Amino acid sequence: MKLDVKKMVQASLLMAIAIIIPLVFGSTLRVYIPPFSATLASHVPMFLSMFLGTSVASIVGLGSSIGFLFAFPDPVVAARAFMHVAVGFLGAKLVEKNYSFRKVVLFTAPLHGVLEALIVMPFGFSFKDALIIVGVGTIIHHIVDGIITIPVLKALKLEKKVENNIKKEIA
Amino acid sequence: MIKDITIGQYIIGESFIHKLDPRTKILISLLFIIVLFLATNVQGYVVVFLFLMLCIYVSKVPFRYIYKGLKPIFILMLITAVFNIFFTKGETLVYQLGFLKIYKEGLVLAAFMIIRLTFLIAGTSLLTLTTSPIELTDGIERLLNPFKKIGVPAHELAMMMTIALRFIPTLMDETDKIMKAQMARGADFESGNLINRAKSLVPLLVPLFISSFRRAEDLAMAMEARCYRGGDGRTRMKVLKMTKKDTIAFVNFAIFTILIFGTRFYF
Numbered sequence: 001m002k003l004d005v006k007k008m009v010q011a012s013l014l015m016a017i018a019i020i021i022p023l024v025f026g027s028t029l030r031v032y033i034p035p036f037s038a039t040l041a042s043h044v045p046m047f048l049s050m051f052l053g054t055s056v057a058s059i060v061g062l063g064s065s066i067g068f069l070f071a072f073p074d075p076v077v078a079a080r081a082f083m084h085v086a087v088g089f090l091g092a093k094l095v096e097k098n099y100s101f102r103k104v105v106l107f108t109a110p111l112h113g114v115l116e117a118l119i120v121m122p123f124g125f126s127f128k129d130a131l132i133i134v135g136v137g138t139i140i141h142h143i144v145d146g147i148i149t150i151p152v153l154k155a156l157k158l159e160k161k162v163e164n165n166i167k168k169e170i171a
Numbered sequence: 172m173i174k175d176i177t178i179g180q181y182i183i184g185e186s187f188i189h190k191l192d193p194r195t196k197i198l199i200s201l202l203f204i205i206v207l208f209l210a211t212n213v214q215g216y217v218v219v220f221l222f223l224m225l226c227i228y229v230s231k232v233p234f235r236y237i238y239k240g241l242k243p244i245f246i247l248m249l250i251t252a253v254f255n256i257f258f259t260k261g262e263t264l265v266y267q268l269g270f271l272k273i274y275k276e277g278l279v280l281a282a283f284m285i286i287r288l289t290f291l292i293a294g295t296s297l298l299t300l301t302t303s304p305i306e307l308t309d310g311i312e313r314l315l316n317p318f319k320k321i322g323v324p325a326h327e328l329a330m331m332m333t334i335a336l337r338f339i340p341t342l343m344d345e346t347d348k349i350m351k352a353q354m355a356r357g358a359d360f361e362s363g364n365l366i367n368r369a370k371s372l373v374p375l376l377v378p379l380f381i382s383s384f385r386r387a388e389d390l391a392m393a394m395e396a397r398c399y400r401g402g403d404g405r406t407r408m409k410v411l412k413m414t415k416k417d418t419i420a421f422v423n424f425a426i427f428t429i430l431i432f433g434t435r436f437y438f
Binding site for chain 2: 005006008009010011012013014015016017019020040041044048059062063066067076122144148151152155156
C-alpha cells in the first residue's frame with residue numbers, strides 16, 4: 001500500500017493528544033467509581049481517528065495504549081486502552097459506509113463496554129465488578145465523549161481539515 | 172536537537188539496567204507479567220518480591236519513584252480488596268456483622284490481589300523509569316520487525332510513536348496556552364459540576380485539534396521534502412546492539428522463572 005505521510009503524522013498527533021488528555025485533565029475531569037476510572041474527553045481522539053480510515057483508527061488505538069504505558073505505568077489502564085483498536089476499527093468501518101456520527105457512537109458503545117469489561121478480568125477483577133462497573137461506566141463515558149466530539153468535528157469540517165473523509169452531514 | 176524526551180517518568184542514570192538494550196527490558200517486563208500470574212502461593216510471591224528488590228537496587232532508582240507509580244492505583248486496590256473481603260464466600264467464617272460476612276478465603280484473596288497489582292505496577296514502572304521513550308519506541312520497532320511478514324507496519328508504527336512522543340511536550344504547552352487564553356476571556360475550567368466542566372472543554376479541544384491538524388500538515392510536507400518515503404531502504408543513526416549485560420539479565424530472569432515454577436510445583 002502507498003504510504004500516506006500526512007495521515008501517518010495526523011495519527012501520531014491524535015495519539016499524542018490521547019495521551020495528553022488524561023495527563024492534563026486528570027485532576028479536574030476524572031470520574032472515579034472504583035474499580036472504574038475514566039477521564040472525560042479521552043475518547044475524542046479515537047472518534048476523530050475513525051474519520052481517517054480503518055488502519056489509522058486501529059493504529060491510533062494501538063499507539064495510545066503503548067503510550068499510556070509510558071505515561072501511566074499501569075497495565076490495567078493500558079490493556080483497556082488497547083481495546084480502542086477494535087472500537088476504532090469498527091467505527092471507521094461504519095464511517096466508510098456513510099453512517100451518521102450519532103449512529104457510529106451508539107453502535108460502537110456496547111462493543112466498547114464489553115471489551116473493556118472483559119480485558120480487566122485477568123487482572124483480578126471479579127466478573128460482576130468488570131461487567132457492571134467497568135462495562136456500564138465505559139459505555140456512558142463513550143457516549144459522553146461522543147457528545148463532546150460533535151462540536152470538534154464541526155469545527156474541523158469548517159476548517160476543511162478532514163472534509164474529504166466526512167461524506168455525510170453530522171446528524 | 173532534543174536528545175531524550177521524557178513524560179515525567181524517565182530518570183537519567185548510568186546503572187546496569189539503564190544500559191541494557193531496550194529490547195531486553197521490554198521482553199523481560201512482558202515475561203515478568205506472565206510469570207507473576209504463575210505465582211499462586213506465599214513462597215512464589217516471596218521470590219517475586221526478592222527479584223523486584225534486586226532489580227530496583229541494581230537500577231539505583233529511588234524508591235519514592237516506584238511509590239509514585241503506585242499511589243494512583245492505591246485507592247483502587249483498597250476498594251477492590253474490600254469488595255473481595257466482603258463478597259467472597261468460603262469455609263472459615265472469621266467475622267460477621269448482619270449480612271456482611273468475612274471469610275478467611277476472602278481475606279487471602281484480597282491480600283493476594285493487592286500484592287499482585289503492587290508487583291505488577293512496580294515492575295512496569297521500572298521499565299519506564301530506566302528507559303527513555305525514544306529507546307522504548309526503537310525497541311518496540313525491532314521487536315515488531317518479525318511481524319512485518321504478516322503485514323504489521325513495524326517501521327511506520329515506530330515512526331508514529333516517535334512523532335507522538337516528540338509532540339507530547341509541544342502539545343502540552345499548546346494546551347496550557349489555550350487554557351490560559353480562554354481563562355483570560357472568562358472561561359472557567361475548574362468549578363461547576365462534571366457536566367459544566369465537560370462543556371468548558373469544547374473551547375479548549377477545538378483549537379487544540381485544529382492546530383494539531385495544521386501542525387500535522389506542515390510536518391508531513393517537511394518530511395516528504397526531505398525524501399521520506401517509508402521504512403524500506405532506510406538506515407538508522409542509532410543502532411541497537413545486544414551485549415554481555417543483556418545475556419546476564421536474561422540468565423537472571425531465567426533463574427527467577429525457574430524458582431517460580433519450583434514454588435508452584437514443590438510446595
